[in-house]
Amino acid sequence: MGVNELLQVTNLSSSFQTEDGLVRAVRDVSFHISHGESLGIVGESGCGKSVTCLSVMRLMEQNGRIEADSMRFEGRDLLSLRERQMQKIRGNEMAMIFQEPMTSFNPVFTIGFQLQEAIRLHQGLNKKAARNASIDMLKQVGIPRPEKINDEYPHALSGGMRQRAMIAMAISCRPKLIFADEPTTALDVTIQAQILELMQKLQQEIHTAVVFISHDLGVIAEMSERVMVMYAGRIVEIAGRRNLFKDPKHPYTIGLIRSKPDMEIESPVLTPIPGTVPNPLHTPPGCPYHPRCEHVMDICRSTLPELISHEQMHQVRCWLYDQQGAVHGS
Amino acid sequence: MEADVMFQLKNIQKFFPIRTGLFSRVTAHVRAVDKVSLTIRRGETMGLVGESGCGKSTLGRTMLHLLSPTSGESLYKNRDVFSLSTQELRKLRRELQFIFQDPYSSLNPRLNVSEIVGEALSVHGLAHGRERDERVKEILSVCGLAPQHAKRYPHEFSGGQRQRIGIARTLVLNPEFVVADEPIASLDVSIQAQIVNLMEEHKDQFGLTYLFISHDLSMVKYISDHVAVMYLGKIAELSSTAALYKDPQHPYTIALMSAIPSIDVDAQKKRIVLQGDVPSPSHPPSGCYFHPRCPYTMERCRIEEPKLRDIGGGHLAACHLVQQGGGRL
Numbered sequence: 001m002g003v004n005e006l007l008q009v010t011n012l013s014s015s016f017q018t019e020d021g022l023v024r025a026v027r028d029v030s031f032h033i034s035h036g037e038s039l040g041i042v043g044e045s046g047c048g049k050s051v052t053c054l055s056v057m058r059l060m061e062q063n064g065r066i067e068a069d070s071m072r073f074e075g076r077d078l079l080s081l082r083e084r085q086m087q088k089i090r091g092n093e094m095a096m097i098f099q100e101p102m103t104s105f106n107p108v109f110t111i112g113f114q115l116q117e118a119i120r121l122h123q124g125l126n127k128k129a130a131r132n133a134s135i136d137m138l139k140q141v142g143i144p145r146p147e148k149i150n151d152e153y154p155h156a157l158s159g160g161m162r163q164r165a166m167i168a169m170a171i172s173c174r175p176k177l178i179f180a181d182e183p184t185t186a187l188d189v190t191i192q193a194q195i196l197e198l199m200q201k202l203q204q205e206i207h208t209a210v211v212f213i214s215h216d217l218g219v220i221a222e223m224s225e226r227v228m229v230m231y232a233g234r235i236v237e238i239a240g241r242r243n244l245f246k247d248p249k250h251p252y253t254i255g256l257i258r259s260k261p262d263m264e265i266e267s268p269v270l271t272p273i274p275g276t277v278p279n280p281l282h283t284p285p286g287c288p289y290h291p292r293c294e295h296v297m298d299i300c301r302s303t304l305p306e307l308i309s310h311e312q313m314h315q316v317r318c319w320l321y322d323q324q325g326a327v328h329g330s
Numbered sequence: 331m332e333a334d335v336m337f338q339l340k341n342i343q344k345f346f347p348i349r350t351g352l353f354s355r356v357t358a359h360v361r362a363v364d365k366v367s368l369t370i371r372r373g374e375t376m377g378l379v380g381e382s383g384c385g386k387s388t389l390g391r392t393m394l395h396l397l398s399p400t401s402g403e404s405l406y407k408n409r410d411v412f413s414l415s416t417q418e419l420r421k422l423r424r425e426l427q428f429i430f431q432d433p434y435s436s437l438n439p440r441l442n443v444s445e446i447v448g449e450a451l452s453v454h455g456l457a458h459g460r461e462r463d464e465r466v467k468e469i470l471s472v473c474g475l476a477p478q479h480a481k482r483y484p485h486e487f488s489g490g491q492r493q494r495i496g497i498a499r500t501l502v503l504n505p506e507f508v509v510a511d512e513p514i515a516s517l518d519v520s521i522q523a524q525i526v527n528l529m530e531e532h533k534d535q536f537g538l539t540y541l542f543i544s545h546d547l548s549m550v551k552y553i554s555d556h557v558a559v560m561y562l563g564k565i566a567e568l569s570s571t572a573a574l575y576k577d578p579q580h581p582y583t584i585a586l587m588s589a590i591p592s593i594d595v596d597a598q599k600k601r602i603v604l605q606g607d608v609p610s611p612s613h614p615p616s617g618c619y620f621h622p623r624c625p626y627t628m629e630r631c632r633i634e635e636p637k638l639r640d641i642g643g644g645h646l647a648a649c650h651l652v653q654q655g656g657g658r659l
Contacts, residue, residue, distance in 0.1 A: 044518040158607045188381035188545065190604045193589035197603050215519055218591030245593045259523035261552040263575075263587060264594035270552060272523035276488045292520075 004034040005072075006176055006209050007056065012068040014048075014055045023280045025051040027233040030307075035176065036207045040224025040241075042214060042256075044277050048233040049213045053179040057094055058086050074176070092122040095170035099182040101162035105154040111138075111165050112150035115172060122173045137168040142198060160191035167198065174206050181213045196222060217256060221245055226313075229253050232278050232288035235307055239314040249316040251293045287319065295320055336507055336539050337370040337393065342402035344385070344392045348612060360612045362388040364563040365402070367638075370507075375533065375540040377554030377571065379547055379586075381608055385563040386543045390509040393541075394426050395419060406507070424454045427505040431512035433492030437484040443470070444480040447499045454503060465502060472535070473498040474528060490521035494528070501532060509541045514549065526553055547590055551575050559583050562611055562619040565638055569645040579647040581624050618650070626651055 014026040026048040033039045041049040055066045058078065071078040073089065081089070098104040105114060115134040119125055125133060131150070138146035141164040154162060163183060170178055180199070184192040196219065203210055212223045220227055227244045229237040229252065237250040248254045255273040275292040278284055284291050290300040299319050307317040343366075345359035363385040370376045378386045391397045393404045395411045404411040406426065414422065430436035437446055447466045451457045457465050467477055473494045484492055493513060500508055510529065514522040526549065532538060544550050550557055550571075557574050559567045559582065567580040578584045585602040592599070604623045609615055615622050621631040630650050638648040 044520060160607055188608070189547075189589045190381060190585060191607065192591075193601060193603045194605075196591070197601075216591065217519075217593045221593040221595055222591045242595050245595050256519055257593065259520050261548040262592055262594065263548050263551070263590045264592040264597045264599065267552070270523040270527060272527055273520035274524070276490055276521065277518060 006033055006035045006037075006074060008032045008070070008072045009056060010069040010071070012052065012055055012066070012071065014051050014060060014067075015065050017063045017065070018281075021281050024283070025233055025280060026055060029230075029233075029235055031228060031235070031238065033177070033209050033211060036203075036209055037226070038203065038210045038212060038224045040212045040214065040220035040227040041230060042217060042220045042227060043230035044215055046232075046277055046280055047230040049230050050181050052230070053096070053181060053211060053213060057090055057096060057179065058083075059090075059096075088122075091118055091175075092173045093175050094177045094179070095173070095175040097163075097166055097170050097178060097180040097183045099185050101159070101166040102154060104166060105162065107154055110151050110153055111157070115150075115165070115169050118169055119172050133172070134168075137172050138165065141165070141168045141171075141202070142194075143168070159187050160194060163187060163191075163195055164198065167195075167202070171202060171206060171208070175208060177209045177211070179211045179213070182215070183212075184219060185214070185216070192219070199223070217245075217260060218262070229256075232283050233280070234288065235315075235317065236289065237314075237316045238307075239316075243311070243314050247314075249310055249314070249321060250289075250318050251295055251320070252289050255292075287317075334372045335369055336372045336407065337368070337541075338403075338405040339366060339368040339370075339389075339393055340403040340405070341365045341367055342389065342392060342404060343400040344388050344397060345400045358612050360610075361563050361614060362611060363392060364614075366560075366563075366565055368558060368565070368568070370539060370541060372539055373533075373537065374555040375542050375553055377550035377557040378541060378543045378560065379545065379550050379557060380560035381545060381586075383562075383608060383611060384560040385611070386560050387511050389560070390428075390511050390541055390543050394428065394509060396428070424456075424503045425506040427500040427503060427508045429493075429496055429500055429508060429510040429513045431515050433489060433496050433516070434484075436496060437492060439484050442481050442483050443475070443495055443498075446484070446495060447502050450499055450503050456503070466498075469498045469502045472501065472532070474524075488521075489517050490524060493517060493525050497525075497528065497532070501536065504536065505538065507539045507541075509543065511543045512545070513542075515544070515546070522549070529553070547587060559586070562609065562614055564619060565646075565648065566620065567645075567647045568638065569647075570643075573643065573645050577645075579641060579645065579652045580620075580649050581626055581651070582620050583647075585625075618648075 010030045012026055012029045016023045016025060029052055043049045054060055056071060060066060068079060112134050115137060116130040119130045119133050135146045135150050138149055143149050143161060143164050157165060184195050187195060214220050221241060224241055226240055228235055231252050237253050248257060258271040259273055261267050261270060273292050278288055286302045287300045287305055290296045297319060305317050305319045307315050310316050310321055342363055344363040345361050347356040348358045348360060349355060350357045366389055380386045392399050399412055444466050447469060448462050451462050451465060470480060475494055514525050517525060542550060542553055554571050557571050558565050561582050567583045578587055585604045588602045602625065606623050617633050618631040618636050621627045636648045636650045638646050640646055641652055
């Protein structure tokens with residue numbers, strides 16, 4: 001584990017017991033994030049990107065089950081912490097920004113009340129100091145008339161403003177790590193641009209590490225230094241931003257890039273990925289992507305490939321690449 | 331009217347009343363669509379883009395008389411859709427179809443696929459019994475669904491497949507014109523391209539004309555021949571797709587395009603971040619509706635509303651700054 005390592009997750013698996021059977025939402029996921037770094041997690045619905053973050057924060061629902069070889073946050077083992085100790089870390093050292101701020105704020109309390117609650121709980125400030133801190137936070141995230149908005153209820157704010165307030169809450173205790181789960185998905189593009197700009201600015205100012213979750217490759221490309229692609233609960237590729245978008249290796253990553261038109265890159269035809277995302281109750285054997293893959297080989301149908309290093313910092317889980325990263329058959 | 335014009339919209343307005351107080355008096359109006367004129371030619375795809383609340387969906391619904399208009403004309407093959415009787419309109423519905431955004435709520439959960447798709451044929455008295463089943467089977471295969479899917483219910487399908495069912499229900503009537511309202515917005519990225527490509531195939535195969543409503547400028551660029559950009563119920567810019575994306579004129583269009591994140595990590599693009607939110611359509615700003623957010627606002631913009639005018643080659647923009655032949659003052 002490096003000196004600068006903030007979070008190190010090794011072989012995390014999360015599952016849910018449902019009426020229809022066991023859903024293995026996250027399987028053998030290992031990753032790390034350094035202080036101040038930004039890591040993007042990209043994938044489609046049900047790929048396990050949100051559950052990965054909820055697992056690290058130990059926010060899984062009652063019927064969820066987390067297993068991992070280790071989950072270390074600044075040297076502390078998150079798995080062995082008592083719930084009480086975990087509560088101290090949550091909100092204070094780790095925070096989360098959700099997709100829909102309307103459902104993550106309590107509608108019957110004012111924005112200020114909810115911000116102050118977090119500030120008082122974690123920083124031990126008195127009422128007056130907490131109110132001032134809360135107004136300061138709102139100002140910092142670019143909310144106009146912060147004194148007035150502080151006393152407003154969540155419904156009175158627009159989507160973009162609510163998301164700013166959510167960010168204010170997340171950064172109010174200067175956490176070391178923020179999980180941002182699709183923070184701009186519910187917003188219009190011009191508002192998304194505002195929020196992305198704000199998050200970049202704040203990340204530099206308070207030097208927080210950010211795990212940015214999105215289904216939108218463009219957003220990930222702008223917000224992350226390293227990118228992790230997930231499919232059916234597993235990591236299929238991890239690489240630096242430049243490598244991932246300029247030289248993608250996994251057929252799924254390549255397929256995702258090819259199926260979406262881009263404003264900057266001319267694409268005369270769109271090549272969709274055939275088929276659909278697998279049902280988490282019945283993940284295909286072998287490589288979970290094999291039924292949709294254009295390069296499928298016999299081995300893909302029976303055996304799951306390992307996540308192997310292709311180059312330094314570029315890992316891929318695909319039978320097309322052997323240990324040296326050479327393409328089979330070429 | 332030219333022969334190849336399919337739809338001509340003239341000054342369409344759609345206001346929704348805001349009622350307040352004990353007697354539900356109308357105190358204000360949401361000006362959802364405000365004097366929109368648009369021409370859609372046979373065989374083309376007209377893209378309609380804008381942010382939420384800009385009136386794009388309302389326009390799509392109003393032009394087909396799914397919502398009753400406040401004023402204006404919607405000429406379909408020279409007949410005003412707004413002045414038709416209920417019976418005439420019902421007959422016309424076969425030719426004018428709609429694809430909805432949410433394939434979860436737009437399909438009846440208690441009908442199986444064959445009934446959902448076949449219902450349309452029965453309603454219009456086009457086919458019954460065995461003939462109906464044959465037509466349904468045929469159209470399902472055109473939409474990439476297998477014959478065994480016909481007896482299943484909507485909940486058994488994924489989002490992408492449900493959208494295929496929605497499209498099949500539309501196509502079985504052999505329509506001329508289809509309004510597709512955010513048909514891919516609720517689908518996964520890998521599935522979006524499947525549906526868009528399917529729509530493209532159908533366009534050629536069935537000789538369709540589309541109005542493609544979307545907030546996704548990159549997808550609109552890919553599928554459309556012409557694009558109209560809407561802001562607060564009005565058209566800000568209208569042009570051929572190539573000209574619009576190569577040389578956008580309206581400051582709103584420019585900002586909107588620059589706001590879209592790209593995966594091109596080397597692109598040196600300058601992002602224009604617009605300040606503030608979209609104003610409420612019940613209390614639109616004076617003059618140019620865009621002026622409170624526009625980086626180039628002048629005194630004139632606060633007072634005088636700019637007209638949508640041709641700046642050359644059929645490229646229309648509603649901005650005081652835009653000059654004849656393109657380029658800004």
